[in-house]
Amino acid sequence: MHPKEKDRHDRFLQLYVETESSLRGFVRSLLPTLEDAKEVMQGTAAVLWRKFDQLDSPDNFRRWAFGVARFEALSYRRDKARDRHVFSEELVMLLAKDAENEAELFDLEEKALEECIRKLPEKNRSLVQEAYFTGTRIDQIAQRAGRTPMSLYKALHRIRVALADCIQKDIRKQEGRV
Numbered sequence: 001m002h003p004k005e006k007d008r009h010d011r012f013l014q015l016y017v018e019t020e021s022s023l024r025g026f027v028r029s030l031l032p033t034l035e036d037a038k039e040v041m042q043g044t045a046a047v048l049w050r051k052f053d054q055l056d057s058p059d060n061f062r063r064w065a066f067g068v069a070r071f072e073a074l075s076y077r078r079d080k081a082r083d084r085h086v087f088s089e090e091l092v093m094l095l096a097k098d099a100e101n102e103a104e105l106f107d108l109e110e111k112a113l114e115e116c117i118r119k120l121p122e123k124n125r126s127l128v129q130e131a132y133f134t135g136t137r138i139d140q141i142a143q144r145a146g147r148t149p150m151s152l153y154k155a156l157h158r159i160r161v162a163l164a165d166c167i168q169k170d171i172r173k174q175e176g177r178v
Contacts, residue, residue, distance in 0.1 A: 012052050015061040016045065022103035023065050029099035030073040030092055040076050044069045066103070070096045108171050116166035124159050131156055 027044065028037040047068050055064055074092060117125060130136050131152070138156075142149045 008052065011058065012049060015058055016048065016065075019062050019065050022062070022107055023069055025106070026066055026096070026099045026103050027069050027073060029095055029102075030070070031076070036076065036080075040069065040072050043076070044072045047072060066096075066100055105171075108174055109167055112167040112170035112174070113163065115170060116163050119166065120159065120163075124155075127152070127155060128159055128163075 023044070024037070024041055027040050028034070031037045031040060044065070048065055051068070055061060070093075073096070074089065077089070077092060117128060120128065127141070130141055131138065138149045138152050142152050145152070
């Protein structure tokens with residue numbers, strides 16, 4: 001692969017991976033089945049790659065990808081129009097707008113959660129990581145820590161409440177409401 005083509009490929013993959021989870025949720029909200037969403041995601045990825053040179057700025061990748069996905073979903077729906085379980089085009093457009101807004105909020109919440117976890121005291125951050133990221137059972141964590149499972153559940157509850165408050169404050173700050 002030519003170095004310029006490799007750079008293009010790497011840049012595309014970076015942008016696509018950053019956007020994929022919210023794009024997948026967006027597409028899933030527009031279609032009735034998971035299989036439909038998988039097909040549209042494949043088609044969307046192919047179109048995004050084919051037309052990547054038409055992207056005016058990497059900063060606009062997410063919006064551009066959502067637009068391509070919307071058109072791919074509408075095209076897919078038209079192809080499946082014979083099926084009586086198809087949403088109207090107006091409903092799909094309303095769902096698309098709503099899903100796009102939700103995806104933006106999800107991205108804000110995800111970034112805020114990462115930041116809020118970083119702000120936790122080390123002891124609490126370690127507990128959250130062990131309980132939620134490693135999949136270790138609470139009774140196993142409690143045994144290693146010399147605590148009861150109930151005390152860990154209570155500690156995790158307090159941490160979750162603190163994280164929820166932190167996330168809300170961070171989102172208000174990002175939106176300029178603080």
